Amino acid sequence: MKKRHLAISTALIALLATGCAQNDEDTNASTDEEVSLVPISVDLTVPETGEAGETVQLSAAVTQGDEKVTDANDVEYEIWEEGKKEDSWMVKSEQKTDGVYEADAKFDHDGLYHVQVHVTARDMHTMPMKEITIGAGAEAQAATETEGEDSEEHHHGTEGFSMHFMEPEDVKVNEPSMMMVHLQQGENPLEKARVRLEIVVNDKKDEAQWIDLSEDKAGQYTGEVTFETAGTANITVHVEGDEGLHEHETHEITISE
Structure with missing residues (x-):
């Protein structure tokens, strides 16, 4: 009988220890998650x-x-x-x-x-x-x-608006390249904007390609582009949003074989 009670007690202690360890893991995971949510x-x-x-x-x-x-x-x-x-x-x-x-x-x-x-x-x-x-x-x-002022038009843009195009590195023909744009209004990410890329390769404007970017994080818009021709691509980022927001910037990247 004593052996039976000892076995039961041992099992209960093991269960309690496992539960405590699990709680500690859950607490740590929760803490890590809370830290990661802090901007x-x-x-x-x-x-x-x-x-x-x-x-x-x-x-x-x-x-x-x-x-x-x-x-x-x-x-x-x-x-x-x-x-x-x-x-x-x-x-x-x-x-x-x-x-x-x-x-x-x-x-x-x-x-x-x-x-x-x-x-x-x-x-x-x-x-x-x-x-x-x-x-x-x-x-x-x-x-x-x-x-x-007679020869140059100055564009002042929307107050507080910021755009950052992350230029891709080592862009090659027939290989997908990730395009990423960060948007900010004041000190906050600009969410739910319409972001499109107008891509012109080797000055062939009549063959311009349009790519819609998706917002995968607050203020971060991404999409993949595959180029079929080597040379120079002019990428114009078009951003549209609430209250008549319409901004654009043009960047140049090199496409290698």
């Missing part, structure tokens, strides 16, 4: 002013909740002069201290510039933006625009 946050630091030809330091502190994000996939700064988004340039960053990604930038002439940092980390993407005035800033820019 990443970026504190972008850009000086308000600077001088042409001098180095300007840019900084982005990336966090998730109270945690410093030291494993960001990509942190890159995009810079352009007011009204000239199509002439933007990119600057790579380096992580100087835990979760802080820095870069140096130079501006070759006076004007008002936009600095936008593109941060991809932990399956999320955000792209806050700030302005910097170089030298005489807007005054110099206004003079330049006045001189060229």
Whole structure:
């Protein structure tokens, strides 16, 4: 009888231990899931002013909740002069201290510039933006625009709207290439937009191809494209949304054999 009671007690202890272990696993899984749902946050630091030809330091502190994000996939700064988004340039960053990604930038002439940092980390993407005035800033820019206003149309775009086309690498003929676009309105992802790619290969506009992208995450739109011809493709991203939003940007990629 004692042996029987001992066996039953042992079995109950084993069941309790298994249940506790399972509860611990469930708790850990739940905690991990909760952490992953916390959005990443970026504190972008850009000086308000600077001088042409001098180095300007840019900084982005990336966090998730109270945690410093030291494993960001990509942190890159995009810079352009007011009204000239199509002439933007990119600057790579380096992580100087835990979760802080820095870069140096130079501006070759006076004007008002936009600095936008593109941060991809932990399956999320955000792209806050700030302005910097170089030298005489807007005054110099206004003079330049006045001189060229008869020959050039300036597109100012929707206030607070941001677009980032992730240019695919190593695009080859007859191999699917993933196209990805991130959209943001203010500090939030732009959801439920209509995003289409107009693709023209080797300037053959009469053979333009249209591809609809799908939103697989908040503000992230993707789709695959297969090119049948090597050469140069001009990809225009068209975005339409609520309240008359209609924006577009054109990017150029190379297709190899």
